[in-house]
Amino acid sequence: MNLETHITPGRFGGAAGTGAHLLVEGVTVRFGGLTALSEVGFEVPEGQIVGVIGPNGAGKTTLFNVVCGFTTPQDGRLSLDGAPFRPRPHRLTRHGISRSLQGLGLFEGLDVLDNIMTGAGVHARSGFWSGLLALPRADRDDRALRDRAEALADELGLGDHLHAFPSTLPYAVAKRVALARTLVSDPRLVLLDEPAGGLSHDDVQQLAELITSLPGRGCSVMLVEHHVDLVMSVCDSLVVLDFGKVIATGTPAQVRDDPAVAEAYLGAEVPSS
Incomplete structure (x- = not known):
């Protein structure tokens, strides 16, 4: 279904700010004998869109849950705007953070x-x-x-x-x-978990327009997504996970040309366009 939208940057928060700065350092998560994340580190700079990609089982959902406060890491730390940050799901809005989940979650x-x-x-x-x-x-x-x-x-x-x-x-x-x-x-940091799931090509194109408008609203964005064409088109930088480890970071062009990424994900599972 094709929905017409009219995106106006910065409309709801008054004068748009620069967004929040999220820093993730050395995050490790273990479930019993399984290490789901191993010393994962990356940042979401102010006013930028950062995508997290990787094959199934790479640790993307676990990482998203750490940032949302659903999962507590055994090691590592998070900071928000330079201050230590211990996320709790029911307190995210107090920190200027909002999130969407894979499912709709509507009442x-x-x-x-x-x-x-x-x-x-x-x-x-x-x-x-x-x-x-x-x-x-x-x-x-x-x-x-x-x-x-x-x-x-x-x-x-x-x-x-x-x-x-x-x-x-x-x-x-x-x-x-x-x-x-x-x-x-009116969040300063938006966490999106696979927002393109189940959408048609036209709807994904309009979703891309919405996501790219968010920095103009004063938002930084962390985007976890399987739809590679979407993340390649909207993100300022990418973090690539494989078996719970960061194997590459950089611009979409840099990540696309990285042999380790091609082997782990793009080349094997979702050919780049």
Whole structure:
């Protein structure tokens, strides 16, 4: 399904900033006798899009889960904007971080607008007590968040679906709802886990347009993706994993020409175009 979108950089956060700086150093994760990640290190510079690729079982999902706080490494450290960072899934929005997961993860009992609004974790915290006590702040916060969610939905071509429920949506539309939920908190770092999964060629092209607009919104991006053509077209740099180790880093052109990468992934499993 082809969705028309109109991407306006920096629209929702006021004057766009430069994004967050994420640094991963020496991260090692073991599950019993299996080493899923071994001394993995890379960085997501301010305002850049960094892709993480590799064959199945390379450790991409484990690495994503470490950055999101779902998995705690045995060794290594993370820092955000130069300060030590210990991610916790329920506190990511406090740090200006948002994430999307491989699946849609939409709430079937909520319509599109309410699903998008759930992406603003701060709303759930500040609005609960204000709402319970019937404070005016609750109404103001809710209205501001609703306005932001509606504007974002319009921008992503979801304006005609605001009151639809996820089960009634085509998959490509539901994907855009999940992405809108990721952006509604005005994040400085966006973590995307295989956002192109299940999308048609036309939808992937539009996804690429959206991802490349994120630095203009004041976002840095970490993109974990199997769709090699997508990461090659949108990323400033790439990190290549194989058997839990970083085997190459560099620009898309540098990675494409790296013999170790060709042997481990690109040449064998997904021919480069």
